Amino acid sequence: MLPIAGFHIDPVDTPGLLHVDHLTQESARETTKLLEENNARYHIFTTTEDDKGVGPSNKTEANRVIDSDGQVYLHNHIVHHTLTLWALGAKPETIRLHQERNGQYQRQAMVIQSNLVEDMSIPSVFKRCLGREENFRNFERFFLKEINEKGYGPTLQKYLIGGDEVANDMLCRIYHGYVHGLIHIGLGLEFKQPLVLAEGLAQSAVHRDMWYHEYLEAAEEKAIKAEEPALPLSTLIDMERINVAIRNCSSVYFHRQTRPGSGRWAMDLEIARDGVLKNAKAELVTLAARYRVSPPNLKQAVAELTNTAGQLLNLSPFFRPPHECAFDFFLLHTITTSINATIFGNEPTFTTAQKCRLLEYTGRCYLMTYAGMGAPEPNFEWLLSHPSKMPNQSWDTVFDRACYHEDDGHMCKMIRVMKHAQNVSKPYNHLPEFKVKQEMFLPAAIAAIDSGSRQPMEWTKHFDFIRGAGYPEAWERVPLRSARVPEKTHVTSNVVTNGEEKTSSVPVNEDNERNGEATSDHRKTEDADVNGEKPNDTINIKVEAVNGGTKPEAVGKLFQLPLGTAKAF
Numbered sequence: 001m002l003p004i005a006g007f008h009i010d011p012v013d014t015p016g017l018l019h020v021d022h023l024t025q026e027s028a029r030e031t032t033k034l035l036e037e038n039n040a041r042y043h044i045f046t047t048t049e050d051d052k053g054v055g056p057s058n059k060t061e062a063n064r065v066i067d068s069d070g071q072v073y074l075h076n077h078i079v080h081h082t083l084t085l086w087a088l089g090a091k092p093e094t095i096r097l098h099q100e101r102n103g104q105y106q107r108q109a110m111v112i113q114s115n116l117v118e119d120m121s122i123p124s125v126f127k128r129c130l131g132r133e134e135n136f137r138n139f140e141r142f143f144l145k146e147i148n149e150k151g152y153g154p155t156l157q158k159y160l161i162g163g164d165e166v167a168n169d170m171l172c173r174i175y176h177g178y179v180h181g182l183i184h185i186g187l188g189l190e191f192k193q194p195l196v197l198a199e200g201l202a203q204s205a206v207h208r209d210m211w212y213h214e215y216l217e218a219a220e221e222k223a224i225k226a227e228e229p230a231l232p233l234s235t236l237i238d239m240e241r242i243n244v245a246i247r248n249c250s251s252v253y254f255h256r257q258t259r260p261g262s263g264r265w266a267m268d269l270e271i272a273r274d275g276v277l278k279n280a281k282a283e284l285v286t287l288a289a290r291y292r293v294s295p296p297n298l299k300q301a302v303a304e305l306t307n308t309a310g311q312l313l314n315l316s317p318f319f320r321p322p323h324e325c326a327f328d329f330f331l332l333h334t335i336t337t338s339i340n341a342t343i344f345g346n347e348p349t350f351t352t353a354q355k356c357r358l359l360e361y362t363g364r365c366y367l368m369t370y371a372g373m374g375a376p377e378p379n380f381e382w383l384l385s386h387p388s389k390m391p392n393q394s395w396d397t398v399f400d401r402a403c404y405h406e407d408d409g410h411m412c413k414m415i416r417v418m419k420h421a422q423n424v425s426k427p428y429n430h431l432p433e434f435k436v437k438q439e440m441f442l443p444a445a446i447a448a449i450d451s452g453s454r455q456p457m458e459w460t461k462h463f464d465f466i467r468g469a470g471y472p473e474a475w476e477r478v479p480l481r482s483a484r485v486p487e488k489t490h491v492t493s494n495v496v497t498n499g500e501e502k503t504s505s506v507p508v509n510e511d512n513e514r515n516g517e518a519t520s521d522h523r524k525t526e527d528a529d530v531n532g533e534k535p536n537d538t539i540n541i542k543v544e545a546v547n548g549g550t551k552p553e554a555v556g557k558l559f560q561l562p563l564g565t566a567k568a569f
Contacts (some may be wrong), residue, residue: 034099044133087416110136153349169213186339234435421436422438
């Protein structure tokens with residue numbers, strides 16, 4: 001961890017665990033500047049609690065409220081995106097353009113209350129401030145103060161892994177909000193940034209999705225009894241799929257629910273709380289308790305969790321013949337967080353027992369997420385027969401394509417960690433529990449970037465992913481695989497923001513049958529319009545043919561469109 005109060009990115013000091021060889025000082029300076037701007041300007045959540053839902057359940061257990069009023073936020077992903085682009089070798093102007101595009105729908109940073117920051121050292125005040133988003137900046141400043149005064153290791157012991165009441169509560173909270181606190185904390189450790197670590201702890205502190213506590217605590221309690229033999233995580237995934245109660249505990253409805261007033265998507269019913277745990281908690285806890293990591297087996301367990309995350313997302317489940325490949329938005333977070341297994345496993349301030357516990361909690365969350373997506377069936381053969389849109393691609397090619405993909409970072413994050421998963425899995429490729437073999441990772445990464453929509457995100461609305469991959473309804477708008485392999489094109493885009501024009505060249509590919517309304521409709525969840533207003537910024541598109549192009553009538557023409565609606569012509 002660097003001894004700094006702000007941010008500092010450098011090709012030598014902070015390249016990241018998985019990075020390209022051509023990192024530059026120019027991109028390092030731009031990344032540092034953008035991390036500073038994000039911290040100063042923007043809140044950690046892009047939506048308010050009431051906007052996106054989870055209504056009350058008022059469920060009690062042992063005289064304590066498990067979930068008093070529910071909570072769901074959409075998250076600010078700028079730190080994730082910016083650091084991943086840095087590690088993948090993106091140019092400074094590319095990193096800047098992504099942040100300017102994604103900055104337009106962020107909420108403003110909240111005021112820091114200096115007196116409250118000082119008082120958070122009082123246990124009763126700390127506890128009272130938990131679960132309230134208005135305290136994010138206060139918690140961030142408090143944790144940064146603790147890190148600077150006591151060191152990051154003692155701070156994590158006290159507020160994450162030390163094993164007392166406060167630490168155990170925070171340990172569950174890093175998985176709240178679909179593991180976004182876990183991702184943020186991992187990035188802070190990976191890139192040696194104290195302020196990113198403080199942001200991740202603060203984000204975790206202000207979540208209150210208490211059904212995670214309910215599940216993780218029950219699974220750990222049962223695991224301690226060791227009533228049944230421990231099993232590899234990949235085996236437990238297979239057991240979930242054949243368990244009728246678990247396979248049917250959720251529904252595609254959770255991803256399609258809308259409010260009758262606005263007609264917009266909101267998660268008033270939550271996947272885990274109102275689906276998985278309501279209908280199959282006992283069955284899931286029984287399986288989750290069998291995922292136990294023993295200290296002598298830690299190194300292999302790190303690799304196995306990472307490989308299984310690859311199995312869950314990138315390879316087997318999301319290739320459903322006869323459809324084109326598509327990736328599940330929720331399950332992609334398993335591969336994204338799996339790099340933390342290595343980060344935690346390498347952390348010198350953690351004991352071996354603490355590392356094992358972190359792995360167990362993470363693996364058990366993967367089991368809950370997989371159940372919520374309908375436990376999709378594997379299909380390795382369909383993956384390996386994917387017809388790539390570009391010939392002779394290497395990892396560097398895929399990394400470069402991912403850097404230009406116009407989303408909020410989900411695509412490039414999962415592609416970077418696919419390569420990491422390949423690396424850590426290699427020594428164990430011969431073992432049956434490592435189901436994703438070495439020759440499958442690059443085809444998976446190619447399929448991932450191929451699956452990306454050519455339509456940029458609109459506000460928080462993705463066009464790249466499906467939700468609930470185990471349900472046939474999730475695939476209704478995914479095109480069938482075509483024998484035609486589209487040719488590559490480039491678009492040159494000039495983003496006009498606050499009167500200032502910036503240019504980047506972005507590789508784009510025709511999307512087989514994903515044209516017009518099919519593209520904008522077939523992978524729907526998060527609303528494009530968060531606050532009911534959109535800026536008047538525009539994007540100028542000039543199309544240049546590559547290898548002949550696919551729509552020659554558009555070549556050389558300049559089009560001016562509202563920002564966020566540009567397509568490949």
